[in-house]
Amino acid sequence: MAFISRGFRGKRRDTASGSRVPPGQHVVDDFPVLSAGPTPRVPLSEWSFSIVGELDEPKTWTWDEFRRLPSETVSVDIHCVTKWSKLDTSWTGVSVETILEGVETAADYAVAYCDGGYTTNLPVDDLRGRQAWIAFEYDGQPLDPEHGGPARLLVPHLYLWKSAKWVRGISLQAEDEPGFWESNGYHNRGDPWREQRYWGD
Amino acid sequence: MARAAVLGRLTWQLGEVAELIQETPRVSSLVLDVPDWPGHLAGQHVDVRLTAEDGYQAQRSYSIASAPESAQVTLTVERLPDGEVSPYLVGELRTGEKVELRGPIGGYFVWRAGDERPLLLIGGGSGIVPLMAMIRHHAATAAAAPVRLLYSSRSIEDVIYKDELARLTADDTGLAVAHTLTRSQPAGWEGYSRRIDGEMVAEVAWPKKDAPAVFICGPTAFVETASSLLVESGYDPAWIRTERFGATGG
Ligand SMILES: Cc1cc2nc3c(=O)[nH]c(=O)nc-3n(C[C@H](O)[C@H](O)[C@H](O)COP(=O)(O)OP(=O)(O)OC[C@H]3O[C@@H](n4cnc5c(N)ncnc54)[C@H](O)[C@@H]3O)c2cc1C
Numbered sequence: 001m002a003f004i005s006r007g008f009r010g011k012r013r014d015t016a017s018g019s020r021v022p023p024g025q026h027v028v029d030d031f032p033v034l035s036a037g038p039t040p041r042v043p044l045s046e047w048s049f050s051i052v053g054e055l056d057e058p059k060t061w062t063w064d065e066f067r068r069l070p071s072e073t074v075s076v077d078i079h080c081v082t083k084w085s086k087l088d089t090s091w092t093g094v095s096v097e098t099i100l101e102g103v104e105t106a107a108d109y110a111v112a113y114c115d116g117g118y119t120t121n122l123p124v125d126d127l128r129g130r131q132a133w134i135a136f137e138y139d140g141q142p143l144d145p146e147h148g149g150p151a152r153l154l155v156p157h158l159y160l161w162k163s164a165k166w167v168r169g170i171s172l173q174a175e176d177e178p179g180f181w182e183s184n185g186y187h188n189r190g191d192p193w194r195e196q197r198y199w200g201d
Numbered sequence: 202m203a204r205a206a207v208l209g210r211l212t213w214q215l216g217e218v219a220e221l222i223q224e225t226p227r228v229s230s231l232v233l234d235v236p237d238w239p240g241h242l243a244g245q246h247v248d249v250r251l252t253a254e255d256g257y258q259a260q261r262s263y264s265i266a267s268a269p270e271s272a273q274v275t276l277t278v279e280r281l282p283d284g285e286v287s288p289y290l291v292g293e294l295r296t297g298e299k300v301e302l303r304g305p306i307g308g309y310f311v312w313r314a315g316d317e318r319p320l321l322l323i324g325g326g327s328g329i330v331p332l333m334a335m336i337r338h339h340a341a342t343a344a345a346a347p348v349r350l351l352y353s354s355r356s357i358e359d360v361i362y363k364d365e366l367a368r369l370t371a372d373d374t375g376l377a378v379a380h381t382l383t384r385s386q387p388a389g390w391e392g393y394s395r396r397i398d399g400e401m402v403a404e405v406a407w408p409k410k411d412a413p414a415v416f417i418c419g420p421t422a423f424v425e426t427a428s429s430l431l432v433e434s435g436y437d438p439a440w441i442r443t444e445r446f447g448a449t450g451g
Binding site for chain 1: 210211213250252254256258259261298301306429445
């Protein structure tokens with residue numbers, strides 16, 4: 001039983017969308033920013049995206065090659081471990097499914113790596129099946145550097161720290177390897193519906 | 202105390218308000234007795250959970266302001282008038298009452314007294330809170346690293362921990378503080394009177410040859426500006442750790 005806070009009623013701004021808001025989260029209208037360091041800035045001419053690790057041959061796309069891959073626009077709800085959720089956000093990107101097409105791998109785990117040194121780990125199953133994208137547009141506009149531009153991973157069914165900003169590639173691995181926040185006290189998988197915020201949740 | 206960053210499972214605990222300290226017209230510190238507190242590092246935060254009679258809950262994160270050496274856990278909260286949780290913590294909650302929390306959380310935005318690199322702290326508004334834990338930790342351990350704090354507030358009335366910062370500076374603990382007041386300044390003000398900019402950072406920050414440790418905390422735009430200015434001035438991004446207080450205004 002949780003402790004009742006005398007006199008607390010709450011604002012209950014988001015009761016209408018309650019079934020879409022995971023436990024402990026509340027809906028916001030703005031788009032807060034959270035990152036561990038300064039915002040990296042890489043010119044598109046130097047940008048590339050790679051799949052490395054457990055596969056026959058690493059694959060790399062330049063920005064132009066990457067942008068020629070089939071992309072899609074999706075509307076999803078996003079949930080940050082710092083307690084805010086934002087509903088119906090619109091993103092355009094290439095699904096990781098598309099990127100992994102034709103890649104033969106026995107790897108069960110993946111680590112996304114980024115400019116600035118950030119990493120995050122996920123089971124490959126969380127990346128496949130059109131539930132994860134490399135997104136380059138938010139709301140029809142090129143993705144702001146603050147929010148991870150030129151491109152970020154988008155895995156909306158997990159807490160947003162899994163949606164690595166400034167992503168530059170995915171390493172496919174036989175073994176699970178905790179990423180940046182996962183080594184700093186945050187949950188290894190991060191399912192918001194099971195409120196997996198921290199180690200042991 | 203100060204044993205580890207995060208120990209296994211984080212369970213909800215009850216903290217009892219031992220003292221309420223009004224820091225500024227909008228900001229108060231809650232000094233909490235937390236019986237089974239596992240200890241924390243300077244810069245970590247807790248999650249606070251409020252529950253209404255009908256079971257409705259709200260959670261928010263708050264940085265720990267007290268040093269790891271302190272027996273009590275102090276949170277310093279800015280009251281946002283339309284906010285859900287902060288007006289309860291600052292305004293409703295009284296001494297002797299309890300509040301649910303769990304922590305400490307976060308193993309990255311932390312500073313340990315053993316780190317001898319010169320320390321640069323840049324805070325905007327309530328972003329001073331985790332930096333104050335570092336300053337208090339520094340003072341409590343008589344740490345060797347020299348510390349510079351650049352602290353941006355709206356007006357002199359909004360400066361949190363004003364007297365304590367002045368005292369620590371005067372006590373020769375190795376702390377130097379530069380204030381900037383962005384909206385209004387008292388007569389005879391000798392600090393900066395504008396938003397943080399390149400010139401200010403160049404004057405306050407350690408030269409890059411010192412390879413300092415840097416912690417920046419505050420509203421998103423403030424953190425973006427401060428960290429970009431440092432990177433443009435030649436700082437290695439790897440020296441800089443940031444914490445953004447998300448949806449808070451200010
Ligand atoms: C790691 C971390 C550490 C933090 N440390 C501190 C700290 O030490 N001290 C501190 O004071 N804060 C801190 N914060 C911020 C804190 O967690 C809360 O965000 C803050 O107290 C505001 O919460 P609230 O419930 O009062 O306001 P909220 O209800 O969350 O609202 C925030 C603002 O947005 C507006 N708003 C939000 N949603 C709506 C809506 N649907 N309609 C209209 N208006 C809306 C509100 O009017 C208000 O001004 C920290 C945050 C993080 C992530």
